[in-house]
Amino acid sequence: xxxxxxxxxxxxxxxxxxxxxxxxxxxxxxxxxxxxxxxxxxxxxxxxxxxxxxxxxxxxxxxxxxxxxxxxxxxxxxxxxxxxxxxxxxxxxxxxxxxxxxxxxxxxxxxxxxxxxxxxxxxxxxxxxxxxxxxxxxxxxxxxxxxxxxxxxxxx
Numbered sequence: 237x238x239x240x241x242x243x244x245x246x247x248x249x250x251x252x253x254x255x256x257x258x259x260x261x262x263x264x265x266x267x268x269x270x271x272x273x274x275x276x277x278x279x280x281x282x283x284x285x286x287x288x289x290x291x292x293x294x295x296x297x298x299x300x301x302x303x304x305x306x307x308x309x310x311x312x313x314x315x316x317x318x319x320x321x322x323x324x325x326x327x328x329x330x331x332x333x334x335x336x337x338x339x340x341x342x343x344x345x346x347x348x349x350x351x352x353x354x355x356x357x358x359x360x361x362x363x364x365x366x367x368x369x370x371x372x373x374x375x376x377x378x379x380x381x382x383x384x385x386x387x388x389x390x391x392x
Contacts, residue, residue: 242339242341243339245337245338245339246335246337246338247357248340249340249367250371251366251367251368252365254365256279257281257327259289259323259327261322261323263322263323270293276293277290277292279356279363280324287333287361287362289323289324289328289330290327290331291327291328295326295327332355332356334355334358335359336357336365343372353369354368355368
């Protein structure tokens, strides 16, 4: 891998203007965000900007399933979450996070290890950004850090 790859920090490529959910936002508002912006995950923050959890499309689908689709083996978890009326009641607490001062490869490793598509970037418990697999791929392509032919030549 090119040497410059190890010198890319999260703060250099993270998205800073993150669309968030407040912990007291109603579920209806969260559905509106999913419909309007089409992201897979939204960070949940308190009034001070501290990260409290995340809400992903799986949670929203569980709620829809419970209310609109006949029962399945996943109904129990959906039933528990569907009773919640606000973000704090349906969110996943303690999401995977990373510091803006960590290196890009640390974020990529976390995403692969935890099977997630994005990581919340936190400094002093406050959400300062988000980094996704897509942003890593785009950044490396843009910087020409990855020579596509060399990736495939190492496999043979």
